[in-house]
Amino acid sequence: MKFSSNLLRKWSRAIHRDLSFFFSGMLLIYAISGIVMNHRDSINPNYTIERREYVIDEPLPLKEFMTRQTVLKLLYPLGETENYTKHYFPEQEVMKVFLKGGSNLLVNLKTKKAVYEGVHRRYVIGAxxxxxxxxxxxxxxxxxxxxxxxxxITITGMAMLKGNKGIWGRGGVEFLAGIVVPLLFLFFF
Structure with a gap:
């Protein structure tokens, strides 16, 4: 069988098409998670953190009289009663309540100011x-x-087109630009 450039382009199109479809899902996963990873300073890929500040309108007992049942009543409006693990007092008038999954509630018994931090896992983006x-x-x-x-995919993509749109024309210029731009960022920015 005689080798020809037309045969090369034909096989390049078939291989390029099939591999592109096969790996396109992985490419999307890497692209989406890559964007999130690039912005880790403002987006936590593993957790969302909900912070809620409010004032408790009912009377609160002193530290000595604070019971688990009283703490569970404070957690009820937050929907966190099932997640209670323990509570303690880092200061005389400040109570911290630990919840399963990393969430917590901080309550000032004197001012009745409360700060709830809910930590929830991002299953899809995190994975x-x-x-x-x-x-x-x-x-x-x-x-x-x-x-x-x-x-x-890259090599077959370059081999598919001929003439001024292929690797020896506009395609080649774009290919070189695709190499030079990342190198400029790597060495100069």
């Missing part, structure tokens, strides 16, 4: 972000296959 930390040897194999697949 996607964990993939950036290489969670196991099985993932290393898939990530390596993904990287090789992206290389093949």
């Amino acid at each position: 996607m972000a964990r993939l950036h930390y290489n969670p196991g040897s099985w993932w290393t194999l898939f990530a390596d296959a993904f990287a090789v697949g992206l290389i093949v």
Whole structure:
């Protein structure tokens, strides 16, 4: 069988198409979680933290008379009675209540000011972000296959077009720009 550039382009299109569809889900997962990871200073990929400040309108007992039942009554409006673990007093008039999952309630018994911090896991984004930390040897194999697949997709994509739109024309200029721009950021910014 004679090798020709038309045959190369035909096979490149088929391989490019099939690998692109196969890896497109992984590419979306990496892209979405990558955006979240790039903004970790303002978006926690693993948890949402809800902070609520309010004033308790009922009388509160002193530290010596604070019981578990009284604390559970304070947790009821927050929907956290089932998550109570313990409470303690870091100061004479300040009570801190610990809840399952990392949430907590801080209450000033004198002023009746309360601060609730609810911590809730982000299951989907958190799981996607964990993939950036290489969670196991099985993932290393898939990530390596993904990287090789992206290389093949890139090479077949460059081989598909000929003429001034291909690698020897506009495509080549765009390809070089795609290399130069990240290098500029790496070395100069």
